[in-house]
Amino acid sequence: MQKKKKIIVAITGASGAIYAKLVLDNLLKLSAQIDKVGVVMSDNAKEVWRCELGNDDYDRYPFTFYAKMDFNAPFASGSAKFDTMIIVPCSMGTLGRIANGISNDLISRAADVILKERRKLIAVVRDTPFNLIHINNMKTVTEAGGIICPASPSFYSIPKTIEAVAQTVVSRIIDLAGLEDESYRWNED
Numbered sequence: 001m002q003k004k005k006k007i008i009v010a011i012t013g014a015s016g017a018i019y020a021k022l023v024l025d026n027l028l029k030l031s032a033q034i035d036k037v038g039v040v041m042s043d044n045a046k047e048v049w050r051c052e053l054g055n056d057d058y059d060r061y062p063f064t065f066y067a068k069m070d071f072n073a074p075f076a077s078g079s080a081k082f083d084t085m086i087i088v089p090c091s092m093g094t095l096g097r098i099a100n101g102i103s104n105d106l107i108s109r110a111a112d113v114i115l116k117e118r119r120k121l122i123a124v125v126r127d128t129p130f131n132l133i134h135i136n137n138m139k140t141v142t143e144a145g146g147i148i149c150p151a152s153p154s155f156y157s158i159p160k161t162i163e164a165v166a167q168t169v170v171s172r173i174i175d176l177a178g179l180e181d182e183s184y185r186w187n188e189d
Helices: 017-029 043-053 092-099 106-116 132-143 162-176
Strands: 005-011 034-041 064-066 084-090 120-125
Touching: 005 017, 005 106, 017 034, 017 043, 017 084, 017 162, 034 043, 034 106, 084 092, 084 106, 092 106, 092 120, 092 132, 106 120, 120 132, 120 162
Parallel strands: 005 034, 005 084, 034 064, 084 120
Antiparallel strands: none
C-alpha cells in the first residue's frame, strides 16, 4: 500500500480560483490517500476567490489553514516531512520570490523547504503571455527540482462546463502529486 501523502496547498492571488477550489475538492475526495493537508492563502487569493467564485467557501474545507505569515506552521521546516506542495494558482510574483530564494511569507518559505528537501513542488502558473523574467524564473525553479504546470486545459475529453475544462488541469495536478484518481486518459477505453 502507498504511503499517505502530506500535502501543502498554497493559493496565491493570480486569477484562477476555480483551480484552487477543484484541487481542494479533489483532495477531499481522495482523503484515503492523504495523511494531512495544510492550506495557506494570500490576502489577494481570498479576494480573487470571492470575485471569481462569488463566495468565501475556502474556509469551509476540513483542512488546517495557516496564516500567510505563520512561520510556526509545520511545513515551514523540513522536519515535518510534507511530501508535496501545490501552488494553485501560482502568481508570477510568488514564482519570482521562490526562484530567487526570498522566503518572506509562509508560501515562499514552504516552497523553499520543499525544494531544499528534494520533495515535490508543483507551481500551477496562470499568467499569459510570459515575459523573459517569467520564463527565467520558471527555468530556475525547474532546475531546482520544481515542476511548472501551466494552467492550460486540454479539450480532447470534450468538456461541457467551465468546471470540466478546469478539471482537465486539476487532473494533471493530482497525477503530478502522485495520487490515484479516475480521470480521462487519452485513448484509453
